[in-house]
Amino acid sequence: MGKIGIKGRWGGKIGWLWVVVSVALLVMSGKAGAFDIQTGQDDLALSWNNTLRYTYNHRVQGQNQAILNSLNFDDGDRNLDVGTVMNRLDVLSEFALVYKKSYGAHISGAGWYDQRYFDHMDNTSASTSNYIDANGNHALGLTRQAKDQNRFGGELLDAFAFGSFNAGNIPINVKVGRSTVVWGEGLLNAMHSISYSQNPIDFYKASSQPGVEVREIFRPQNNLTVTVQPTSTLTLGGEYFLQWEEDKLGETGSYFGTYDFALRGGQSLFLAPGYSVPQGGIIEPRQARDFGFMARWAPEWLDGTLGFYYRNFSDKLPQLGLLTSGGIPGKYYWSYASDINLYGISLGKSVAGGSFGAEVSYRTHMPLASSAALVTSLPGTGDTFGARGNTWHALANYLTILSGMPFWDSLTVMAEVDYNHVDKVTEKPELYLGRDSYTGIDKPTRDYGEATISITPTWYQALAGVDMTLPLSVGSGLFGNSGVSNGGNRGAGSYSFGVGADIFQKYNADLKYVGYFGDLQTDATGGIASSTGYGYLRDRGFVSFTLKTTF
Amino acid sequence: MKVRNGIVVAVLILAYAGTALAEISHEEARKLGGPVLTEVGAERAGSKDGMIPPYTGGITKMPAGFKEGSGSYVDPYANEKPLFTITKANMSKYADKLTEGEKALLMHKPGYRMDIYPTHRSVNFPEYVRKGTIKAATTAKMSKDGNSFTGAVSGYPFPIPKTGAEAIWNHLLHYQGEATDPVNCSIYFVDAAGRSSLVNKGTYISEFPYWYKKNPKPNPYVLNRGDVDGPPRLAGQNYMSKYNTDGEVKAWMYMVGQRRVRTAPDLTYDSPSPVFAGSITCDDSYVLIGAIDRFNWKLIGKKEMYVPYNDFKLVFDSTPQTLLNPKFVNPDYVRWELHRVWVVEATVKPGRRHLYKKRTFYLDEDSWAGVASDDYDGKMQLYRTVFSYLIPGYDKGTVSTYTYTGYDLIAGGYGIGVLPFKPDGKLFFRGPLPKKMWSPEDLANSVH
Numbered sequence: 001m002g003k004i005g006i007k008g009r010w011g012g013k014i015g016w017l018w019v020v021v022s023v024a025l026l027v028m029s030g031k032a033g034a035f036d037i038q039t040g041q042d043d044l045a046l047s048w049n050n051t052l053r054y055t056y057n058h059r060v061q062g063q064n065q066a067i068l069n070s071l072n073f074d075d076g077d078r079n080l081d082v083g084t085v086m087n088r089l090d091v092l093s094e095f096a097l098v099y100k101k102s103y104g105a106h107i108s109g110a111g112w113y114d115q116r117y118f119d120h121m122d123n124t125s126a127s128t129s130n131y132i133d134a135n136g137n138h139a140l141g142l143t144r145q146a147k148d149q150n151r152f153g154g155e156l157l158d159a160f161a162f163g164s165f166n167a168g169n170i171p172i173n174v175k176v177g178r179s180t181v182v183w184g185e186g187l188l189n190a191m192h193s194i195s196y197s198q199n200p201i202d203f204y205k206a207s208s209q210p211g212v213e214v215r216e217i218f219r220p221q222n223n224l225t226v227t228v229q230p231t232s233t234l235t236l237g238g239e240y241f242l243q244w245e246e247d248k249l250g251e252t253g254s255y256f257g258t259y260d261f262a263l264r265g266g267q268s269l270f271l272a273p274g275y276s277v278p279q280g281g282i283i284e285p286r287q288a289r290d291f292g293f294m295a296r297w298a299p300e301w302l303d304g305t306l307g308f309y310y311r312n313f314s315d316k317l318p319q320l321g322l323l324t325s326g327g328i329p330g331k332y333y334w335s336y337a338s339d340i341n342l343y344g345i346s347l348g349k350s351v352a353g354g355s356f357g358a359e360v361s362y363r364t365h366m367p368l369a370s371s372a373a374l375v376t377s378l379p380g381t382g383d384t385f386g387a388r389g390n391t392w393h394a395l396a397n398y399l400t401i402l403s404g405m406p407f408w409d410s411l412t413v414m415a416e417v418d419y420n421h422v423d424k425v426t427e428k429p430e431l432y433l434g435r436d437s438y439t440g441i442d443k444p445t446r447d448y449g450e451a452t453i454s455i456t457p458t459w460y461q462a463l464a465g466v467d468m469t470l471p472l473s474v475g476s477g478l479f480g481n482s483g484v485s486n487g488g489n490r491g492a493g494s495y496s497f498g499v500g501a502d503i504f505q506k507y508n509a510d511l512k513y514v515g516y517f518g519d520l521q522t523d524a525t526g527g528i529a530s531s532t533g534y535g536y537l538r539d540r541g542f543v544s545f546t547l548k549t550t551f
Numbered sequence: 552m553k554v555r556n557g558i559v560v561a562v563l564i565l566a567y568a569g570t571a572l573a574e575i576s577h578e579e580a581r582k583l584g585g586p587v588l589t590e591v592g593a594e595r596a597g598s599k600d601g602m603i604p605p606y607t608g609g610i611t612k613m614p615a616g617f618k619e620g621s622g623s624y625v626d627p628y629a630n631e632k633p634l635f636t637i638t639k640a641n642m643s644k645y646a647d648k649l650t651e652g653e654k655a656l657l658m659h660k661p662g663y664r665m666d667i668y669p670t671h672r673s674v675n676f677p678e679y680v681r682k683g684t685i686k687a688a689t690t691a692k693m694s695k696d697g698n699s700f701t702g703a704v705s706g707y708p709f710p711i712p713k714t715g716a717e718a719i720w721n722h723l724l725h726y727q728g729e730a731t732d733p734v735n736c737s738i739y740f741v742d743a744a745g746r747s748s749l750v751n752k753g754t755y756i757s758e759f760p761y762w763y764k765k766n767p768k769p770n771p772y773v774l775n776r777g778d779v780d781g782p783p784r785l786a787g788q789n790y791m792s793k794y795n796t797d798g799e800v801k802a803w804m805y806m807v808g809q810r811r812v813r814t815a816p817d818l819t820y821d822s823p824s825p826v827f828a829g830s831i832t833c834d835d836s837y838v839l840i841g842a843i844d845r846f847n848w849k850l851i852g853k854k855e856m857y858v859p860y861n862d863f864k865l866v867f868d869s870t871p872q873t874l875l876n877p878k879f880v881n882p883d884y885v886r887w888e889l890h891r892v893w894v895v896e897a898t899v900k901p902g903r904r905h906l907y908k909k910r911t912f913y914l915d916e917d918s919w920a921g922v923a924s925d926d927y928d929g930k931m932q933l934y935r936t937v938f939s940y941l942i943p944g945y946d947k948g949t950v951s952t953y954t955y956t957g958y959d960l961i962a963g964g965y966g967i968g969v970l971p972f973k974p975d976g977k978l979f980f981r982g983p984l985p986k987k988m989w990s991p992e993d994l995a996n997s998v999h
Contacts, residue, residue, distance in 0.1 A: 042975075045998075049783035098998045164996050171987055173996045182809035214808030227995065235992040296992055303801075304814070305991070348814050350801055355814040399813075403822040404904055409829050410822060460829025461964060464744035467828065505740065505748035505782065505828070550784035 045098045053548035057086035064539035069527035071270035076257035078123035085255045088114035105161045111154035130260035132267040145265030146251035171229045178220040185346045185357030188416040188452045192393040194344035194361050197316045202248040211546030233298050241290040247316040258536035269332045280331030285314035285338035285382040304349030314338035317485045321373040321385030337367045338382030354400025364390045370431040387432035389425040408457035415453040422483035440530025441521040448480035450488045469500040489532035492518030507549045515541035575711050580688045590681035592710030593916040602889050609675025610945040622977025626863035633666035648856050651925040652936025660878050670888040674917040677948040698844040699797045705767040715848030715895040721919035728949040728980035730758040735975040738968025740828040745877025751826045752781035770795045787999025798842025803991035812994045821906035827966030831957035838921030845905045846897035858922040860888040862940035866954045891916045918950040947980040
């Protein structure tokens with residue numbers, strides 16, 4: 001319990017250091033060409049790339065009354081009313097050392113500073129705030145975790161060594177340390193992919209910063225990854241994780257913090273107005289536990305690549321339980337399940353000039369969307385409070401670049417459809433939200449499907465030195481409700497539209513509107529009785545301006 | 552007897568006429584390597600006025616100071632001065648030897664000039680290329696649809712071309728070794744306001760299974776692999792592509808943040824070339840790459856023209872600061888020579904679509920490499936022009952047109968790549984890479 005990882009206090013110090021050093025470099029560098037450090041040795045290459053990103057978000061949608069009326073979902077909404085909700089500088093600093101193009105190490109870190117979270121928060125409702133002050137009372141304020149995540153913090157990301165060598169005739173590549181590898185052919189949605197929970201995902205950064213880099217969303221963990229290429233058409237790989245970390249959601253009180261009681265920063269859970277229970281802790285799975293095998297095969301006749309995968313892993317999204325004594329709930333806990341099995345097949349192929357990917361996977365012992373459990377004793381490490389079962393998942397996606405239309409120079413199109421089918425509930429069906437007696441709006445159905453499409457027209461050199469884009473995207477559940485947590489709901493999703501400029505091949509400026517939609521159901525008090533995943537965000541529509549550069 | 556011979560000859564002529572567009576006769580093939588034509592089909596003789604010398608085998612003795620394996624090629628003609636200079640003022644005198652693109656640059660870009668140097672027919676192909684061409688010449692055959700060919704490998708398929716499509720296939724296959732390996736090379740774009748930016752930097756290998764010394768294969772005929780190191784925001788965005796003679800292209804990309812490989816959408820035909828900020832099309836690269844099926848091809852004939860040639864100074868002695876003038880490549884670095892070039896014209900097939908309605912290509916007779924092209928838009932206005940700065944890789948008997956530039960004459964701006972700028976840029980011609988490095992999954996072994 002209560003593991004202080006490198007993300008904690010140490011992480012803050014490292015992050016601060018990165019910010020200071022990187023900004024100093026920017027100031028000193030003047031012309032700031034690439035930091036390819038000339039070692040004078042042909043075999044040794046050092047590089048140090050820094051990405052500086054400024055994000056300004058302005059909320060335009062007013063607060064939704066049902067969300068405000070909800071004791072456990074209102075803190076973030078109340079803290080950041082219409083107006084500035086982010087005013088933040090991020091630094092991503094990446095250092096690489098490569099010897100003979102075969103051996104080396106990578107270290108990267110991220111740091112951030114958001115002025116908005118130093119300023120006054122808009123929440124005036126202390127009695128509904130899940131934050132507990134030093135005296136043990138509900139009060140207005142931000143937890144330490146919320147401050148680290150939102151206000152001023154930093155962390156180590158990659159820190160791994162790698163080597164590529166031949167064992168006889170067979171190329172082998174080994175990576176050890178904190179790194180990220182994503183398997184499968186998923187493109188836009190990780191929930192139903194073969195890569196589900198392969199790495200912790202920073203959902204918070206992904207939503208709050210439209211300009212975030214992909215490598216900040218998939219968070220590295222300590223692992224050992226080996227790939228072997230026995231023939232020119234076959235690649236085998238294995239990974240063994242030495243560390244586990246949960247998915248990052250918005251912390252309590254942050255703009256995207258929808259669950260006031262979630263994560264380590266969640267301090268209390270209201271069971272009724274004025275009556276709350278504190279968090280007892282997080283029941284983590286064992287740190288060194290998860291592993292996986294994959295084979296990717298590209299025979300000539302297929303004209304594509306087939307992938308075969310087996311993974312045994314721990315979930316990175318939790319289930320909720322309340323520890324009762326004498327029938328009275330004392331504390332609430334989050335548990336993360338381990339020993340989930342995933343069997344998957346993927347296909348990657350060029351079709352009609354575009355890139356096509358598809359996956360089918362089957363998970364057993366998979367945690368399902370569940371009601372909070374009431375227990376008299378806590379589950380053991382890796383066991384979980386809620387229902388588990390067997391689920392099918394599938395996706396298909398397509399990426400293509402079209403040209404030859406008069407309106408733009410080129411059009412990038414990315415589209416994906418995802419599908420989920422609950423095969424069997426194997427544990428605690430009485431808690432599964434798909435049970436007959438549950439009537440919430442998010443009640444899982446056997447089948448669920450969703451689609452996302454993103455199109456980006458590009459005009460090259462619309463002004464001298466400036467390429468312009470008009471990115472548009474929308475994603476929504478189409479039918480059913482997914483049986484897995486955060487798996488999606490019919491009629492719920494997000495959309496964005498905006499304009500972007502790529503300036504001098506060096507700076508990116510983007511202005512976009514991001515909005516969310518999804519139903520929720522209210523109860524007699526006017527608060528949320530049940531909601532789709534995006535329903536909690538339906539009033540968070542905002543305009544975002546991002547300016548970034550890498551040097 | 553005579554009448555009967557006449558009929559026999561007529562029948563023979565008719566028989567050959569049926570296949571004349573397909574293969575050349577053994578009669579004609581025997582000319583290759585003889586006194587009139589080189590093995591690859593160039594006229595040995597010099598020009599009448601002597602401005603173009605006879606072909607005497609190209610560079611066979613290594614120039615002083617050249618270090619094999621250094622990745623840099625010493626300019627054998629470094630001490631030469633231009634014979635004369637063409638500018639806007641005197642261009643009418645030389646109009647018949649200038650491409651439309653050259654004329655447009657002289658006319659409309661103040662300060663543009665062309666320094667004309669003595670002609671050196673410096674290309675010297677290895678024996679297997681020359682012998683392979685004589686063999687390929689009698690077996691190569693255009694496909695029925697006229698877009699592809701079969702029956703040849705490891706030799707120029709049409710050294711005595713009858714059609715534009717045949718000539719252009721010689722260009723698509725021109726001998727750059729078993730593999731060309733530009734290491735730490737750069738691609739720059741200079742926008743319409745004159746500001747230059749690094750667009751891409753890395754190692755871009757092109758390997759030619761068509762020209763393998765051992766086990767050559769006609770398909771895929773070229774393999775490309777780019778390991779991108781810069782600019783910083785693109786570091787690690789590696790890619791691989793494979794081209795077939797029937798026009799099919801397969802491509803893969805490495806997704807840096809996720810450390811995995813995925814098929815990549817085709818960037819072919821008239822997709823704007825991202826590395827040249829859209830100022831030329833993807834198939835404008837290296838004068839022309841990719842499928843030719845959207846055009847009808849016409850062989851206009853041979854002409855003497857001023858084209859870039861032996862551009863060692865530009866490729867190896869320039870820097871981004873000295874080379875990239877605001878409106879055009881610095882004329883101080885560009886060496887132009889008079890050469891005989893095949894002129895091939897392409898017009899869009901009815902019912903097909905391309906950004907360019909018409910294109911003219913100029914192919915060097917000694918190497919078949921395209922050295923210049925003119926591209927016309929839908930209104931038949933001259934839109935863009937591409938030049939490749941040909942250099943012979945004299946120790947390996949190759950020709951490299953890896954450095955090329957493309958001007959957008961209507962919007963302004965130009966791009967130039969691939970350049971082995973110092974201190975770390977190098978150009979090598981090598982043998983084939985291990986087969987496993989051409990498996991797309993190998994991109995995941997990227998160092999990024």
